Amino acid sequence: MNSFIVQWTHTLVPLLLTPVVIGLFVCIALACVDVGVLFGERGFLRRRERPADIGAVERRAHRRIERADILTRTSPMLGLMATLISLGPGLKALSNGSLNLLAEAMLTAFDATVLGLAAGVVGFIIGRLRRRWYDEALLRWEQQS
Numbered sequence: 001m002n003s004f005i006v007q008w009t010h011t012l013v014p015l016l017l018t019p020v021v022i023g024l025f026v027c028i029a030l031a032c033v034d035v036g037v038l039f040g041e042r043g044f045l046r047r048r049e050r051p052a053d054i055g056a057v058e059r060r061a062h063r064r065i066e067r068a069d070i071l072t073r074t075s076p077m078l079g080l081m082a083t084l085i086s087l088g089p090g091l092k093a094l095s096n097g098s099l100n101l102l103a104e105a106m107l108t109a110f111d112a113t114v115l116g117l118a119a120g121v122v123g124f125i126i127g128r129l130r131r132r133w134y135d136e137a138l139l140r141w142e143q144q145s
Contacts, residue, residue, distance in 0.1 A: 010088075017085045017108075020078050024115045027075040031122035034068065038126055045137040050144050061134040068130060071123030079116015083109040 041064070051057050090105025 013085060014089065017082060020082045020085065021112065023078045024075070024082060024112060024119070027071060027078065027119040027123075028115060030067075030071055031075075031119045031126075034071070034126050035122065037064070038129065041130070042133060045133045048140075050141040054138070054141060057134075058138065061130065061138075065127055065130050065134070068123045068127035072120050072127055075119035075123060076116045079113045079120075082112030082116070086112065 086105045086108040090102045090109070093099075093101030093105060
């Protein structure tokens with residue numbers, strides 16, 4: 001029974017590589033889109049006049065900061081998953097003496113790690129900037145009223 005579960009795991013885990021890499025590319029795309037949104041946000045938050053609905057601004061701030069936090073946390077996780085998934089066949093190739101397959105698996109592993117960390121860094125920076133900008137703007141608008 002135990003060997004059946006192990007064989008089943010060895011069969012299913014490599015199938016996760018494609019969805020995980022697609023998830024990494026989605027994270028990279030979201031990070032790029034969020035950078036563009038960040039520039040527009042900065043212009044909005046620099047306005048001196050108080051918006052009509054502060055509550056709506058606070059809800060938007062919460063959603064956008066949460067989105068950056070999710071990007072910050074999930075991107076490196078997906079990168080690590082893709083790294084570990086691709087290292088399994090690489091180690092098997094090493095035991096068979098196939099250095100070309102090992103090199104390809106290692107390259108995939110390192111690429112996935114870099115993509116995950118890059119998206120995570122962008123998400124982290126965006127989240128920190130948003131927190132500071134929204135806090136400053138909300139404080140300024142509250143002092144005006």
